[in-house]
Amino acid sequence: MKDSGYFYFNPDYLIFEADTTNEEMTLRLGLKTETHANALHTQRIGRITIDQHYSLDNVNTSQDTTLFDDVIFLRNKNKPVIRPEVILRAVYLKKDELYNRRDHNITLNRLMSMGNFKFVQMKFTDNDSTGLLDVAILLTPLPINTFRAEMELVTKSNNYTGPRMNVSLLNRNTFGGSEQLKLNMAGSFEAQLNAINKGLFSYTFNPQLELTFPRLLVPFQLKPSHNIYTPQTRFAFAYNYIKRVNYFDMNSLLFSYGYKWKKNARITHELTPINISNTSLSNESDDFKALLVANPYLKKSYDEQFVAGESYSFTYNDPSTTEKVAQHFLQLRAESAGGLFSLINSISGNHPSPDHPGTILGMVYSQFVRLDADARTYINIGNKDKLAMRFYAGAGKAFGNSASLPYSRQFFSGGPNSVRAFAINSLGPGDYQQQTTGGFLQTGGDIKIEINAEYRFDIYSFLKGALFVDAGNVWLQASNPVNLGNPFRLNSFLSEMAVGSGIGLRLDVSFFVLRFDLATPLRKPWLPSADRWVVNEINPFKADWRRENLMLNIAIGYPF
Incomplete structure (x- = not known):
């Protein structure tokens, strides 16, 4: 009824009456006698007033009044405002139209999802002179500028520890159209503390600029949507500098342009038609060059670091x-890269290949497709316990201009959010055992499969516990020219899955989770096939076994 203009109608006005005459029962739906008369008449929207600076604490005495598209806008003279046409894109109640509860809810949700307002209220009043329903939309703004600084002490499962700092500045109305501009500056320092690689360290510097528009910026006209969620267009620029002392310096430039929209509360789409990154190495040490000579796959991965493509996620x-x-x-x-460049080269008579790669502006570009799926199920057991399960699978294929996936698009396994009994990114490919390089230069794969299961339970108040088991690995495809570990085969990959298990302790204070997971390997895929299960070797009372097999993961948040 409320979707058809009956603003004052209430379901409590309905009454069912039963008639059981002649051994038959007839139900009649009627109205209670106390039903208000105005509940039986439709209401049309009258005057619409929008106050951008509403507050219960202060009476605004310095307001300007503006009429735009038959809507009255109130604004504080001393505060920035969002342009009227931008706000009206989120207002679905229209003057002289029948009241509609669906449009009411869409308006509330769209105004809130703009990210500019702390509270959004709508007040309806009868206008005795016009007989219409006047609407006042009261918007309580968030601060235009927000500054945030974070300092963390990071400990990784590759034994690197150090401080990380992140500083960000957010402007919520950059050009007067509810655009959000965020400047983020991050940096970290990590040092190896164990005896094997003591003295190795790295540091990073990562400025990033993001600009988000509360609408889809496209070169054609879109039909109005009655979705309650505001779509977004996002531009991002980033520069990453990584100093791997005694190895190399890495400089990366990134640019992306994409869209994000929600179909409903459960389904989100992201489409990035332009996703460009270029990575270059400098100050390469002799040790690093020797590693690349010994590992052609790793060398090829670092050679092809210009990526230009598109991606989509559901x-x-x-x-x-x-x-x-x-x-x-x-x-x-799903992600693909290099297709357009190869098409241009082909039209011009060139036929790029890994041996004779094509270039753009003098840079060899990567060409590949990449797909991955992440599925999780959480089963509530009683009021507080939970069984969490996760399955992840991904595959990438380099072709045309490339012989292998670029390093940034390869798959890795092992670590605090992966197979926790093994060091970060240390597994695979296949039955290959990676040699230590200070934790910086792990070898990835073309295919990844992981399975995780975790039983989470309460211990006391914010102290939680967990029992978990993880399995997974990465593999190269059989078509990959690099001979590194067994390639992925359907009849053998299960026997090459690493397996680990352990216990966890979590400090969960709702907005922050500090996680400690202690794990040990149950199966090591690099051992001979008959010796991979190592359950019978577990001996926590032996120092050598503890040093080689116990892996303590310290992380923020749950693993999945």
Whole structure:
């Protein structure tokens, strides 16, 4: 009824009457006698007033009034405002149209999702002179500028420890159209503390600029949507500098342009038609060059670091609630790069190949496709316990201009959010055992499969516990020219899955989770096939076994 203009109608006005005459029962739906008369008449929208600086604490005495498209806008003379046409894109109630509860809810949600307002209220009043329903939209703004600084002490499972600092400045109305401009400056220092690689360290510097528009910026006209969520267009510029002392300096420039929109509360789409990154190495040490000579796959990965392509992701995420027995999460992602450049080269008569690669502005570009899927299920057990399960699979294929995936697009396994019994990114490919290089230069793969299961339970108040088992690995494809470990084969990959298990302790204070996971390997894929299961070797009372097999992961947040 409320979707058809009956603003004052209430379901409590309905009454069911039962008639059981002649051994038959007839139900009649009627109205209670106390039903208000105005509940039986439709209401049309009258005057619409929008106050951008509404506050309960202060009476605004310095307001300007502006009429735009039959809507009255109130603004504080001394404060910045969002342009009227931008706000009206989120207002679906129109003057002289029938009241509609759906348009009411869309307006509330769209105004809130703009990210500019702390509270959004709508007040309706009868206008006795016109007989219409006047609307006042009261917007309580968030601060235009927000500054945030974070300092962390990071400890990784590759034994590197050090401070990380992140400083960000957010402007919520950059050009007067609710655009959000965020400047982020991050830096870190990490040092190896164990005896094997003591003295190795690295530091990073990562400035990033993001500009987000509360609409889809496209070169054609879009039909108005009645979705309650505001779509976004995002531009991002970033520069990453990494200093790997005794190895190399890495400089990376990144630019992306894409869209994000929600179909409903569960489904989110992200499309990035332009995604460009260029990475270059300098100050390469003799030790690093020797490593690349010994590992042609790693060398090829670092050679091809100009990536220009597009990507798409689909995310399904059930709202987290204890009322449902199970919640599900699914994310599917696809990425391709280099196709347009190869097409241009082919039209011009060139036929790029890994041996004779094509270039753009003098740079060899990567050409590949990459797909991955991340599926999770959370099963509530009782009021507080939970069984969390995750399956991840990904595959990438280099072709045309490239012989292998660029390093940044390879798959890695092992670490605090992966197979926790093994050091970060240390597994694979296949049955290959990686040699230590200070934790910086792990070898990735073309294919990745991981399976995780974790039983989470309460211990006391914010102290939580977990029992978990992880399995996974990465592989090269059989077509990859590099002979490094067994390639992926359907009849053998299960026997090459690393397996680990352990216990966890979590400090969960709702907005912050500090996680300690202690794990040990149960199966090591690099050992001979008959000796890979190492359960019978577990001996926590032996110092040598503890040193080689116990892996303590310290991380922020849950692993999945």
